[in-house]
Amino acid sequence: xxxxxxxxxxxxxxxxxxxxxxxxxxxxxxxxxxxxxxxxxxxxxxxxxxxxxxxxxxxxxxxxxxxxxxxxxxxxxxxxxxxxxxxxxxxxxxxxxxxxxxxxxxxxxxxxxxxxxxxxxxxxxxxxxxxxxxxxxxxxxxxxxxxxxxxxxxxxxxxxxxxxxxxxxxxxxxxxxxxxxxxxxxxxxxxxxxxxxxxxxxxxxxxxxxxxxxxxxxxxxxxxxxxxxxxxxxxx
Numbered sequence: 001x002x003x004x005x006x007x008x009x010x011x012x013x014x015x016x017x018x019x020x021x022x023x024x025x026x027x028x029x030x031x032x033x034x035x036x037x038x039x040x041x042x043x044x045x046x047x048x049x050x051x052x053x054x055x056x057x058x059x060x061x062x063x064x065x066x067x068x069x070x071x072x073x074x075x076x077x078x079x080x081x082x083x084x085x086x087x088x089x090x091x092x093x094x095x096x097x098x099x100x101x102x103x104x105x106x107x108x109x110x111x112x113x114x115x116x117x118x119x120x121x122x123x124x125x126x127x128x129x130x131x132x133x134x135x136x137x138x139x140x141x142x143x144x145x146x147x148x149x150x151x152x153x154x155x156x157x158x159x160x161x162x163x164x165x166x167x168x169x170x171x172x173x174x175x176x177x178x179x180x181x182x183x184x185x186x187x188x189x190x191x192x193x194x195x196x197x198x199x200x201x202x203x204x205x206x207x208x209x210x211x212x213x214x215x216x217x218x219x220x221x222x223x224x225x226x227x228x229x230x231x232x233x234x235x236x
Contacts, residue, residue, distance in 0.1 A: 044207025047217035053168030053200030088156030103140035113158035149181035
């Protein structure tokens with residue numbers, strides 16, 4: 001698989017982002033659009049808040065239910081579970097399976113990945129490569145600070161994921177989380193190994209200069225200007 005295409009239809013989705021000040025569901029509109037992602041590239045997604053940035057990452061990591069959306073791997077249509085198998089939503093807390101929803105520790109998540117995929121021989125190799133603090137490994141991702149990004153990336157990478165989807169972040173959070181976490185140090189490595197990175201944010205300047213492509217989401221609600229509004233012109 002070299003290319004992924006996502007086709008979206010006009011709808012409204014509910015998203016619970018682990019990086020919002022309120023962890024409640026928020027409605028986000030999605031418009032008719034076609035997105036294409038090629039392996040070995042970093043993509044900057046530029047849009048206003050709650051204007052499909054989070055939704056795009058969630059669709060690409062199978063975090064929200066599909067309705068009329070379609071996805072293709074090299075022109076072959078696939079199911080939501082297929083993209084879920086190869087993608088990773090960065091920073092998302094991980095929970096054990098079963099009736100009781102209980103967050104698992106980073107250590108447990110890493111050991112599970114080692115047992116299943118054998119990309120690493122032991123957890124110490126991962127700790128060393130991603131510079132993780134051993135004192136934090138017994139906590140879940142929701143308890144982490146800036147290191148949350150590196151720890152989440154380490155788990156996804158140990159699970160042999162290909163598509164890494166970041167949540168939509170405003171300028172302040174984008175800069176602080178990307179720089180202070182040092183997660184950017186791994187971008188070149190991921191790209192060189194044929195992975196796809198998706199970084200949604202509010203303005204081009206946040207991603208310009210280091211991503212391979214910038215996709216601007218121009219939704220009808222955010223394309224209009226008040227000076228062009230008929231009622232404004234009549235009054236003004």
